[in-house]
Amino acid sequence: VSTQSTGAQLQNSTTVLLIRDSDPLCVETSILTADSPVFKNILVECAFEEHDMTDFSADAVAVFVTLLRDKEMVDIEENLFREVNKMGVAFNIDWIQRDCHNWIERKIQAVSNEAEKMFVFNESYYVLQRLEKDEYMNMFVSEFGGSDSNTFISRYLKDFDNLETEMLYPLLQLTGTNYTVILDTLTQSVANNQGLTKNTMLVLQ
Numbered sequence: 001v002s003t004q005s006t007g008a009q010l011q012n013s014t015t016v017l018l019i020r021d022s023d024p025l026c027v028e029t030s031i032l033t034a035d036s037p038v039f040k041n042i043l044v045e046c047a048f049e050e051h052d053m054t055d056f057s058a059d060a061v062a063v064f065v066t067l068l069r070d071k072e073m074v075d076i077e078e079n080l081f082r083e084v085n086k087m088g089v090a091f092n093i094d095w096i097q098r099d100c101h102n103w104i105e106r107k108i109q110a111v112s113n114e115a116e117k118m119f120v121f122n123e124s125y126y127v128l129q130r131l132e133k134d135e136y137m138n139m140f141v142s143e144f145g146g147s148d149s150n151t152f153i154s155r156y157l158k159d160f161d162n163l164e165t166e167m168l169y170p171l172l173q174l175t176g177t178n179y180t181v182i183l184d185t186l187t188q189s190v191a192n193n194q195g196l197t198k199n200t201m202l203v204l205q
Contacts, residue, residue: 015043016050017065022058024050031068036091056083073099078119082126089131104136108143117144117152121170129166141173149174150181157185161197168202 013029032039032051042048053061060083063076067084073096076084081103088096104123111117124136144152153171156163175182182203189200196204 013049015048017061018050018052018054019058019061020054020056025053025061025065027065031065035068035071035093035095038091056087060084060087067096068093071095073103076103082123085123085127086131089133101135105139108139111143114152114155118155121152125167125170128170137170141170145174145176148178150178153181157181160185160189160199161193163199165199165202168199172203 014026015029015032017025017027019025029043033043039051042051056064057080060080063074063080064084064087067073081100084096085100085104087093088100104120107116108120111120120136121140124140127133127136153174156167156171172182186200186203189197193200
């Protein structure tokens with residue numbers, strides 16, 4: 001089959017996306033495959049006519065499809081960013097991953113209160129843990145490391161002994177040379193426990 005013939009077939013074909021708690025969404029196959037080698041493999045090489053998108057919310061899938069159709073990033077709502085970013089990674093769409101990086105970078109640079117700071121930290125941590133990419137957290141630490149982050153760090157250290165060990169690393173980076181909040185946390189942990197907890201031992205190392 002020639003490339004020209006395959007292209008014509010794609011232009012005339014549609015793919016059914018199965019959506020969580022919503023009706024299926026019919027999308028032109030060419031929109032999905034144009035920038036995604038993953039979709040191309042599933043829909044062209046393997047010739048599937050539908051794809052399960054129920055891991056994502058209906059609103060996030062709708063935004064994702066709009067981005068693919070328009071080939072332009074919009075100012076995504078914060079509650080949808082994580083899913084859109086995850087889809088960009090899952091379907092290996094370079095420009096969406098790049099624009100999501102730029103989106104979070106702008107959010108980090110524009111932080112003006114604790115709520116905004118917590119949002120970008122949580123998104124950076126999610127990407128670090130679930131998508132195994134450290135670039136967001138590196139930007140966050142670069143922006144806020146060494147600044148007066150004791151109040152912010154204390155929010156996450158309230159339940160220090162049950163805190164995910166992996167979260168300690170970026171929090172320790174944020175403290176810089178200001179160890180007061182960490183020392184206070186360790187003192188409290190030792191006082192509350194008969195021995196050293198896993199997190200206490202990690203920090204002391």
